[in-house]
Amino acid sequence: MNPVPVSLPFTDRSEAGRRLAERVRPFAVRDPLVLALPRGGVPVGAELARLLDADFDVLMVRKVGLPGRPELGVGAISEDGHVIFDDLALARMRIPRQALAETVEAERKELERRRRAYRGDRPTPRITGRDCVVVDDGVATGGTARAALHMVRQADPAQLVLAVPVAAPEAVASLREEADELVVxxxxxxxxxxxxxxxxxxxLSDGHVTAILAERGRAHPPADVARGVRIRAGEDYLDGDLTMPAALRGAIVLAVGEGRTDPRWRAIASVLRRSGYATLLLDLVTAGERAEHAEGVGTEVLGERLNAAVTWLRRATDAANEPVGVLGSGTAGPAALVTAAERPRDVGAVVVYGGRIDLAEPALSRVRAPVMVLLESGDSFVRELSEWARGRMAGPTDLRVMPGAEQLLEGGQEWRQVAVETLDWFDRHLSGSGD
Structure with missing residues (x-):
């Protein structure tokens, strides 16, 4: 990501963390973990993690400086013991690596001392499969950041992001290939x-760092409460997964034809929960219909089932008085619009991802809730139908084309942007919409 002009200087490191948050948010989606480089990166990372509702920890890396000139970094050593040297700089100064042996050993000892001071007996955080954001208060040469990124990459994160408030242009250029995303x-x-x-x-002292880590530990929210549910819809029963966050600000029904157990849908639900929304992941096609390979369950029938799910959510959960949003995907997309038309006092906002929303034609004129349409591709025919349907809705609408989003359930990464767009729409339109 290219740097953008910002007002400088920053007031302090905490302000820098706050200003990083919105730029980092689209990349911190799957079980995000913010890893700060001590000491200066810790207050930046703590504020960033707070705003992203992400896990937070330190990443132990030490700069290797020239003997007698410790401020001049020519390498870095990471917590896993790996040393990365700036061989170009060493070559220019005609200094062999062997000349830094004592310095490297001293930095190893200091690294271990800090590890014990900051983390104690606490294990290193799990990195594998998570969106990891490495944070510092700035980058001058890039050596320390490079060592940190190499260390995290070895643990196989889902996505690796480097986020810093300010950096030297040369460092930005040299680090661009080291991370999946670079936010400067x-x-x-x-x-x-x-x-x-x-x-x-x-x-900052070691005391400052340990105090921030302790405060983040005390502030860690209680775990979400999750359970499987079966919801009666007429003569049918729908399978779903309900998760309630401790601090509730609304509820979202994520309705799919089938496939609610797909990890990407669960990740999208996780994004919504971290912002305080209860989530009900729901298959609108019944288990029996799936077993019989039933096709062509009509929009009206799916709409009635989704309507029953919203009624159940209102009556049987703590979301009785909270604003409700609906995300409908594929065949559940037009069903979400039918439900919005039938339940204007309950459905405060709708996001439709994919699907033929024109199939909800009889209900469109009664849809007053704000509707966001996310198209799977730029296909002109699909877009024309979607624009036609938007023109018949009574409430505000928007349409976004998500490049590559047709791969959402085929192993692509575009679901991250679907999650961000969905959260943004509900944040903008659900506030104050509850009855």
Missing amino acids: LSAPDNFHAVGEWYRDFSQ
Whole structure:
């Protein structure tokens, strides 16, 4: 990601973390973990993790400086013991790696001391399969950040992001290939040192770091409460998964024809829950219909089933008085519009992903809830039908084409953007919509 102009300097590291949050949010979707480089990256990362509702920990990396000139970094050592040298810089100065042996050993000892001080007996956080955001207060040469990224990459994260408020342009260029995404708020041409770009760049002690880590530990929210549910819809029963966050601000029904157990749908539901929404993941096609390979369950029938699910959510859960949104995908897309038309006092906003929304034609004129249409591709015929349907709705609508989103259930990564767009739409339109 390219740097964008921002107002500098930052007030302090916490403000820098707050300003990073919106730029990082689209990349911190799957069970996100913020990993801060001590010491300066810790207050930045703590604020970022708070705003993203992500897990937070430190990533132990130490710069290797020249003997007698420790501020001049020529390498870095990571917690796993791996050492990365800036061989170009060493070659320019005609310094062999062997000349740094004592410095490397000293930094290993300091790294272990800090690891014990900051983490104690607490195990290192799980990285595999998660969106990991490595954070520092700035990047001058890039050596420390490179070592940190190499260390995290070895643990096989789902996505690896480097996020820093300010960096030297040369460092940005050299680090671009090291992470899946690079978020840098500013890379000034006149960059000399990280501290120049903060009004308050006070030195941090080990005590500051451990206090921030302890505070984050105390602030960690209680676990979500999840359970499988069966909802009666006329003569049929629908299978679903209901998860209630501890701090509830609304509820979202994620309706699919079938396939609610797909990891990507569960990840999208997780994004919504981290923002305070209860989620009901629901298959609108029954188990019996799936077993019989039934096809062509009509929009009206699916709409009635989704209507029954919203009624159940209102009556049988703590979401009775909370605003409700509906995300309908595929064949459940037009059903979501039918339900919005039938339940205007209950459904506060709708997102439709894929599907033929024109199939909800009889109900469109009664849809007053705000509707976001996410198209799977730029196919002109599908878009024409969607625009036609939008024009018949009574409430505000928007339409976005998600490039590559047809791969959502085929192993692609585009579901991340679907999750972000969905959360943004519900955040904008569900506030105050509850009865």
